[in-house]
Amino acid sequence: MISIEYQQNNRSFGKNSDGKDIFEYIVESFRCKPREYWDEIHHFHEGLMEKYIKDNNGQPANRINGIISGLFFSARVYADGSLPTHSPFGNVRMMVPPGALLDPVINNFYFADFYCNYYTHYVTVVICRKGSDTDNYCYNKLYQMDPEDNPFLTVIPPRMPHYIPTYYVNSGVWVEIYYTEDVPLWLGRFDSILTTGAGTSKIGGLPNNKHCDRCNLYPIPYPDEKQDSLNSTFRVLINQVSSSESNMSSIAVERINSMSKIFRTNE
Template sequence: MDNLPVPRQIRISHVTCDSFRISWEMDSSGRDRITHYFIDLNKKENKDCNKFKHKDVPTKLVAKEVPLPMTVRGHWFLSPRTEYTVSVQTAAKKPYGDYAVSQWSEIVEFCTADYSIVHLNQLLQKAEAIARRMLPFSVFYRNQQQEYFQQPRCCRCMLPAVKDNSGSHGSPISGKLEGVFFSCNTEFNTGEPPQDSPYGPYRFQIQADVLFNRNTNIYFGDFYCMYTSYHYIILVLAPDGSKGDLFCKGRLPALDRSNNHFLSFTQEDDGSLSFRHAQDVILEVIYTEPVDLSLGTVSRIQGHQLMSQSTVNAKKDPSCKICNISVGR
C-alpha cells in the first residue's frame, strides 16, 4: 500500500432514490500524491459474494479534483429503496499507467430513498398519456376466497393491510401504506365488473359513493406493467383527515376528484354522483380505512380464477418505455 492516506469517517448524506453525497477525512501525510479516489459501491445483498475487486480494477475511478462532499448519481445506476455498501481508497497514478493505492476505508452501509413527489409527478404524466377514454361504473369490488368473508358477526369488517411490494420499486406506498384493495374496471360490452378474477371466486361489491365522495381525497400512487401489454395504475382513496390521508399528503400527487384521467365523479342535477373510470388501464384502488361488510354484498362470481393475472408482489418491467422514468427502477 504505498503510504497513501486512508479515507476515514465516511459520511453519507442527502440520500435520494438515485443519488447520495459522500465525504471523508484524510491525514495530510501523502495527500499531495493523490491523483484519484477509488469508490467501491455494491448492493448489500451482494456483500459476501462480491467482495472488493482487485486493487487494479476498481469499481469507479473519480478524479481528485472533485470537491468533497461530492454527489454520486447518474452513471452509477442507483436504484431506489436499495441497501448499499460503500468504501473508498486513495490512489496515485504511476507514469506507466498503473496505480499505487491506499488501504480501503471502513465499509459504510446506507439505503436509497423512495421516489420523491417530483418523480411521482413524472410517472403521473406518463400514466395520463395512455389513459384517455373513460367508462361509467357504479360499484367498487374486491375478490377473495370464501373464508375471507366468513368473519364473526361482531367484527365483520375488511381491515386495512400493508401494501405489498408490487409495482415500481421506488413507490413510497409499498410496504408502508395500509389499506383495503378494490377494483372498479368494467367490461366494455356489459358495463359490469368482469366475471373472472385472480384473487378468488367470491366478490364483495359496494356502491361507489360509499367509498368515493366529496369527503374523500384521491391520490396517484403508481404506474407499472409486468412484462405485458396492459398497464396498472394504483390510486389511493383516503377520507379527508384520516390516517391514510395524512400519510399521502406531501408524498403522493393529489388528484382532482371531478377532473382527472383515471377515476372521477360528477354531481348530477338531483345531487347524486355519477362515476367514471379509465378504460385503457387496469385500476387498483386502495381505500385506507376499514370497510364494514354490511355496507355491501358478497356473492360468488361465475368466471374463472386467473392466477396469472395476480399482481401480488409483482415486479415492474424495467425496460418498458411507457411506464418508467429516468431514475433507478
C-alpha cells in the same frame, strides 16, 4: 386533464378527439378474494374487513409500499358496462357502491403508481379520509388529484339537489382503488366469480415489469434521490421532459392519460 365541458355534458364525457370512449360509467366497485378470506372476516373479525399494510406490488420505489395501510378495490368494467367475469384474486367478489368509497366530501384522491405486469397497465389511486394520518402523509408525498377533473377516476356532482353523483373510470388502464379505511361486509353484496391462475394474491405482491418501455422509466437516474421531494414514480415519468418543479406532477398525469389511449387498442 378532463375539461369542464366533459364534466357538464355526459354525452361527450369520456370521449377522445376521435369520438372513441375513454371513460366508462360505473355503478359498483369490487374486491375479489377466496371464499376462506371472507369466511374468516365474518366469523372471527365481526364482519369488519380491516385494512393492512401495502405490499411491494407495482413500482418498487413508490411512496406507499410498506408505509400506508388500505384495501384494494377495482373499478374495471367491460365496454358494455358489465363487470369482469373472472379474477386472478379469488372466487368470491364483494361489490360496493362507488359512493361508499369515493365520496369527495370526506375523501381526498391521490395518484400513487403507474406500472404493468407484462400485459395489463395499472394506475393506483389512493383514497384517504380527509385529515387522517394517512391523508397527511399522502398530501406530502403523492400528487393530489381533483376528484371531478383527473384522467383516471372521476366523480361528477349531480345537477339537481338530493341526487347522487355519477362515477367514471378510465377504460384504457386498469384503475386500482386503494381505500385507506376499514370496510364492513354489510356495506356490499357478494357473488361468485371464476378464477384464473392461482386464484389468490401473491404474498408480498407481484414485481412490476422492468422491461416495459411505456411505464418502466425507472432505470433513469434521479438528479439527487435523497433530495427528491416528489413521488418517485412521477419523477421517473417526467424526467428529461421538464425541469420545472411547479408543473412536474401535472405533466406526468397528462402523459399517463395520453398513454392510456394507446393501451386500450393494444390490450
